[in-house]
Each structure stands twice: as C-alpha cells, then as structure tokens.
Amino acid sequence: MNPSRLLLIALRALRRNRMRSALTAVGIVIGVAAVIATVSIGGGARAEVEEQVSRLGQNVVLVFPGSRSLGGVSIGGGSANTLTVDDALAIQDEVPEVVAASPEVRSQRQVTYGNRNWFTRIYGQSADYLRIRQWPLEAGRMFDEEDVVRARKVAVVGQTIVDELFDGADPIGEVIRVRGMPLEVIGILDRKGMSLMGSVQDDIILVPYSTAFRYISGRTHAMVINTQVYRSDLMPVAQQKITDLLRERHRLGPDQENDFTVQTQEEVARTATETSRVMTFLLGSIAGVSLLVGGIGIMNIMLVSVTERTREIGIRIAVGAKNRHILLQFLTEAILLSCAGGMLGIAVGAGLSHLLAYYAGWPVHLSYEAMGYAFVFSAAVGIFFGFYPARKAARLDPIESLRYE
Amino acid sequence: MSVLKLEDLHKIYTLGRGLQVHALRGISLSLQEGEFVAIMGPSGSGKSTLMNVLGCLDRPSRGRYLLDGRDVAQLSRDELAEVRNHKLGFVFQSFNLLSRTSALENIELPLMYDKGGLSMREIRERAMEALRRVGLEDRADHHPSQLSGGQQQRVAIARSLVSRPTVLLADEPTGNLDTRTGLEIMEIFQELNDRGMTLIMVTHEPEIGRFAKRRIVMRDGRTVTDESTADRANAREEKNKLPVLVEEDEEGVLT
Numbered sequence: 170m171n172p173s174r175l176l177l178i179a180l181r182a183l184r185r186n187r188m189r190s191a192l193t194a195v196g197i198v199i200g201v202a203a204v205i206a207t208v209s210i211g212g213g214a215r216a217e218v219e220e221q222v223s224r225l226g227q228n229v230v231l232v233f234p235g236s237r238s239l240g241g242v243s244i245g246g247g248s249a250n251t252l253t254v255d256d257a258l259a260i261q262d263e264v265p266e267v268v269a270a271s272p273e274v275r276s277q278r279q280v281t282y283g284n285r286n287w288f289t290r291i292y293g294q295s296a297d298y299l300r301i302r303q304w305p306l307e308a309g310r311m312f313d314e315e316d317v318v319r320a321r322k323v324a325v326v327g328q329t330i331v332d333e334l335f336d337g338a339d340p341i342g343e344v345i346r347v348r349g350m351p352l353e354v355i356g357i358l359d360r361k362g363m364s365l366m367g368s369v370q371d372d373i374i375l376v377p378y379s380t381a382f383r384y385i386s387g388r389t390h391a392m393v394i395n396t397q398v399y400r401s402d403l404m405p406v407a408q409q410k411i412t413d414l415l416r417e418r419h420r421l422g423p424d425q426e427n428d429f430t431v432q433t434q435e436e437v438a439r440t441a442t443e444t445s446r447v448m449t450f451l452l453g454s455i456a457g458v459s460l461l462v463g464g465i466g467i468m469n470i471m472l473v474s475v476t477e478r479t480r481e482i483g484i485r486i487a488v489g490a491k492n493r494h495i496l497l498q499f500l501t502e503a504i505l506l507s508c509a510g511g512m513l514g515i516a517v518g519a520g521l522s523h524l525l526a527y528y529a530g531w532p533v534h535l536s537y538e539a540m541g542y543a544f545v546f547s548a549a550v551g552i553f554f555g556f557y558p559a560r561k562a563a564r565l566d567p568i569e570s571l572r573y574e
Numbered sequence: 575m576s577v578l579k580l581e582d583l584h585k586i587y588t589l590g591r592g593l594q595v596h597a598l599r600g601i602s603l604s605l606q607e608g609e610f611v612a613i614m615g616p617s618g619s620g621k622s623t624l625m626n627v628l629g630c631l632d633r634p635s636r637g638r639y640l641l642d643g644r645d646v647a648q649l650s651r652d653e654l655a656e657v658r659n660h661k662l663g664f665v666f667q668s669f670n671l672l673s674r675t676s677a678l679e680n681i682e683l684p685l686m687y688d689k690g691g692l693s694m695r696e697i698r699e700r701a702m703e704a705l706r707r708v709g710l711e712d713r714a715d716h717h718p719s720q721l722s723g724g725q726q727q728r729v730a731i732a733r734s735l736v737s738r739p740t741v742l743l744a745d746e747p748t749g750n751l752d753t754r755t756g757l758e759i760m761e762i763f764q765e766l767n768d769r770g771m772t773l774i775m776v777t778h779e780p781e782i783g784r785f786a787k788r789r790i791v792m793r794d795g796r797t798v799t800d801e802s803t804a805d806r807a808n809a810r811e812e813k814n815k816l817p818v819l820v821e822e823d824e825e826g827v828l829t
Binding site for chain 1: 629684686691
C-alpha cells in the first residue's frame with residue numbers, strides 16, 4: 170500500500186475521534202514542551218554564566234577564602250574568614266605580574282534618599298576595581314586611593330539606584346543614607362544589564378572597602394580578592410606566586426592544605442558552567458519522565474481503542490485489508506499523534522521559554538538541537554508505544570470482530 | 575460457466591479438550607453467473623459457517639472452493655484478503671458501516687485497500703457512482719447515525735458493489751429492517767441480479783427467500799434441499815401492494 174494512502178486512512182481514523190486523538194497528543198505536548206523549556210532555560214543560564222564570567226574582566230584571577238574543613242569535613246568554599254585586606258595589598262605589592270588587587274566585601278542593605286528607599290547590594294572594593302572589571306563610568310568619578318585610605322563616606326552608584334532613588338535625576342553630590350550613615354554619591358556606573366537568573370548588575374553601590382569594613386558590613390575579612398594580571402600568558406605564574414605568597418602569609422606548613430582557592434575566570438566559568446549543565450540535565454531528566462508518561466498514555470489509549478474499534482477492524486479486514494494494513498494503520502496513527510504532539514510541544518515549549526524570558530527575566534537560549542531531539546524522540550515514542558497495540562489489532566480474528574458488540 | 579463451485583466442503587472447529595464441532599459436513603454446490611441463491615435453514619444448521627467460508631473470512635478444513643476457476647480453499651491470509659477485496663462484496667445484517675464516517679468514505683473503504691493503484695479522484699468517482707446506484711447520492715456526506723436503517727443498508731450495498739465484485743454475499747440483509755425497507759433492499763438485489771450480478775443471501779425468513787431464484791435449505795451442516803424457486807416473488811410489486819402511508823404500528827400488523 171502506498172504511504173499516502175496509508176496516511177489518509179490513518180488521518181480519517183483519527184478524525185473519527187477528535188477528542189480522543191487530541192487528549193492522546195496532549196501527553197506528548199506536555200512532555201516535549203517541558204523538555205524544550207528546561208533545556209532552553211538551562212542553555213540560557215549557561216550562556217549567561219559564560220558571558221558574566223567573561224565580563225569579570227581581562228586576565229582576572231580570583232582568590233576565594235576556604236575551603237576550610239572542620240574535623241576533616243569541608244564546610245565549603247567562600248565561608249571562611251581567611252583573607253584579609255593586607256593579603257590583598259601584599260598580592261598587589263609583592264607579585265610583580267599583578268596589576269591590581271581589590272578585596273571585596275558584600276552587604277545587602279536598605280538605602281534611603283529623602284522619602285525613598287531601596288534594598289540593594291553594597292560592594293566594598295579598592296579604587297582599582299572598575300579597571301579590573303573594565304567597567305566604565307557614565308558620570309562623575311571613581312573613589313581614589315585617598316578615599317580608601319581615609320575610609321571616606323563616598324559611593325559610586327549603578328543605574329538602578331539612579332532610577333529607583335533619584336527617579337533618573339542627576340545624583341552626583343547628593344547624599345544617600347545607609348542605616349542613618351550618610352554616603353555622598355560621586356559617580357555613576359555605566360549600564361550593564363541583566364545577569365544570571367535575572368539579578369540586575371546595575372542594582373549596586375560601590376564604596377571603598379575600608380568604608381564598607383568600618384561602617385557597613387561588620388565583617389573583618391574579604392569575601393574575595395579580585396586580581397588583575399598583566400598578560401594572559403602570565404596567569405599560571407601569577408596563580409602560583411599568589412598561592413605561595415598567601416601560604417607564607419598564613420603560615421601554612423608543607424603538610425597543610427590551602428585555606429584559600431586561587432582561580433582564573435576560566436576556571437570559575439568552567440565550574441559555573443558545569444553546575445548549570447548538571448542542573449539542566451537534572452531538570453531535563455524530570456521533563457523526560459513526563460515525555461515517557463505521555464508515551465505510555467498513547468499506548469494506553471491505543472490499547473483501549475483497539476478493543477473499542479474491534480468492529481472497525483473487522484469491517485476493514487472483511488473488505489480486503491491485510492493484517493499488515495491494520496498494523497501499519499494503527500502504527501501510523503500513533504506516530505501521527507506523537508509527531509503532532511511533538512511539534513505542538515516544541516511550539517508550546519518555545520513559547521513558554523519566551524514567556525519566562527519576558528516575565529521572569531530569565532535568560533533563555535532556544536536550542537534547535539534540543540528541538541530536533543525532542544521531535545525525533547516523540548516520533549520514537551509513537552513507534553515504540555504504538556507497536557504493541559497495532560500488533561494486537563492486526564491479530565484480531567475477522568469473524569469474531571464483525572460480531573463484536 | 576460456473577462462478578463458484580464447492581466440492582465436498584468440510585469445516586471442523588476444534589474446541590478445547592479435543593472437542594470437535596463438525597459445522598459443515600460435505601457441501602457440494604455449483605453457482606452459475608447471474609444466479610440469486612438464498613441459503614436457508616434454522617440456526618446451527620451451518621449457514622453462517624458456510625457464509626464465512628464463501629466470504630473467504632475462514633478456510634475450510636477439507637474440500638475445494640473454486641471461485642472464478644481458482645481454488646481459494648488453501649490460500650494464505652493475505653491472498654484471501656485480496657480475494658475479498660476484488661471478487662467479493664459483503665452485506666451484513668447489522669450494516670457494519672464505520673461510525674462517524676460519511677457515507678461516501680464508507681463506500682470508498684474497499685478501494686482504499688485496492689492494489690490497482692487507483693487515484694483518490696477515481697476512488698471518489700467510483701464511490702459516488704455506487705452511491706448513485708442505490709439512490710443516495712444526496713446523502714454522500716451523511717454519517718450512518720444520520721441515516722435510517724434502510725439507507726444504511728443501501729450504503730452498505732453500495733460499498734459491496736464499489737470494487738465490482740464477482741459475487742455479492744449478504745448475511746441476513748433484512749434482519750434489522752422493517753417490512754417495507756426489507757422489500758426495498760430485495761428490490762435492489764433483484765435489480766442487481768437482473769443486470770447479471772451473482773448473489774448469495776443467507777436468511778432464515780421464508781418470506782425473504784422467495785425473492786431468490788434458487789433456494790438451498792441446510793440442516794446439520796448438510797444441504798437438504800436445493801431447488802429453483804417456483805413461486806418467485808417480485809419485490810417491487812410486493813412493495814407497491816403495501817398501503818402507501820403506513821404508520822409504524824400498522825406495518826407491524828402487516829408482518
């Protein structure tokens with residue numbers, strides 16, 4: 170039998186029971202849409218991580234505190250108080266490959282201006298921070314060495330702060346308050362846009378690290394030291410020298426582990442990418458299960474419909490259908506349903522991804538590869554789960570079938 | 575030349591525990607082209623089994639079945655399907671139309687399985703032609719549920735004719751119909767027969783058997799009588815004798 174004839178027979182059969190056909194396909198639609206959406210979100214997250222890390226700046230080496238271990242149990246990187254401001258200064262002064270080093274301390278604080286207030290992140294950094302990040306100013310100036318040494322109450326603000334506290338008006342020279350402490354705005358950062366998982370990078374206030382330690386954070390140790398190296402080929406040397414220097418400063422014996430981690434931006438990127446890849450895989454697997462459930466749904470409905478359509482099968486056999494015609498018809502029906510469901514699922518998944526990108530502000534990266542796989546997989550689901558019911562239909566006895574009520 | 579010939583046909587069903595049912599015990603008969611045969615007999619006489627074998631839905635256990643000069647008794651399932659598709663037309667008691675499918679598409683069904691490579695347009699034209707032959711061309715798009723019993727049976731007849739079969743097999747074709755519509759179906763059968771179609775009809779109603787040219791009575795898997803109908807009735811005349819505007823209950827009285 171030629172394929173177009175077979176297709177027509179299957180389409181007519183599906184049309185006879187539109188509701189059942191639609192509901193069968195819905196299982197696949199949900200499964201494929203879930204896979205596409207999760208893969209898109211995961212892909213977006215990964216692309217964002219890569220971009221964000223690349224925006225850390227050129228030739229950046231990051232020093233994190235930890236991993237500290239308690240009784241042999243690591244309690245995770247970044248949680249320890251092992252990095253001091255003096256460590257940062259020592260790196261800058263004693264490692265010749267290093268251009269600049271900035272000890273970082275972060276706080277989340279309520280900031281007020283007049284009768285307006287805004288909850289934001291306050292970063293304590295050195296005067297070199299913007300150079301390390303390659304982040305230009307839009308207006309005003311960055312705080313300088315003098316401001317840092319004297320722990321002056323000055324601030325450089327991001328675009329979100331300008332929008333939220335000043336309604337877009339020029340904030341330079343104005344005084345904002347953090348827990349009653351005044352901070353004079355001296356500069357405005359260029360707009361950076363969204364970062365991973367929708368946090369706005371422009372939602373930031375930079376202050377000298379000395380000011381942050383003394384008046385804002387209540388901490389005594391740096392959470393990270395941002396370091397810039399002259400050239401990319403000097404990175405491994407710089408990493409080694411920083412490690413040696415800090416081991417010496419922290420008086421670590423040869424049998425003791427580092428109480429800090431030195432990583433290049435590439436290594437950070439790799440870690441972050443790996444994390445988001447694992448996340449995507451996990452979410453994708455869960456979505457894959459729903460696709461499997463959709464496939465079983467098809468088999469279920471096809472099996473029920475073989476019984477329900479016994480007489481139809483009998484009639485077809487009586488007028489001259491061969492067993493393989495019946496087998497192919499039921500198989501084609503299953504494949505048509507799963508492919509239609511697959512295509513619709515891709516559309517729904519893509520739409521869902523865009524909706525998430527638009528409303529939740531999540532970065533989304535539509536993968537055509539994933540779409541291809543999802544489609545092929547849904548077709549395979551149709552063949553796999555359609556075969557058993559189709560074979561059952563083809564094996565019916567025509568005489569019994571014609572008498573079936 | 576005989577269109578259909580059975581020689582000492584046996585059918586034995588083997589049930590569980592070696593129990594055997596001898597449904598056909600040596601049937602021999604020969605049909606010429608243009609015959610109209612009624613196979614009659616009480617239930618259990620083997621007429622349904624005979625019909626299944628004649629219809630190539632079942633294979634005989636023993637004996638020969640020549641259709642158009644070819645022994646179809648031992649053909650494979652696929653070959654039997656082709657014989658059903660090309661040589662035979664079926665009309666059933668319960669019409670056996672596909673529900674939620676238009677009359678036209680129901681009639682197209684046998685041609686969908688035709689090996690001849692007909693185009694969809696040719697299929698549609700032939701289906702339409704068959705529908706015209708049973709006088710239902712204005713009901714092409716109606717689903718079976720939108721048609722009366724008589725109309726459904728006419729669609730079923732159109733379907734059985736569409737592949738231009740050698741023999742038309744009807745199994746209790748009037749069993750689900752009232753007297754008037756039953757006569758209408760017989761009228762169509764007699765018309766088809768007049769134009770040369772060979773018909774075999776199974777019925778247990780002597781009234782209906784009168785419309786055939788030849789009557790075979792079966793009992794216990796054997797033919798007991800096989801004779802031409804002396805008092806052959808004309809379906810059109812009988813229908814015209816019925817009161818013109820019959821109510822449903824009056825019709826019941828007439829039967």
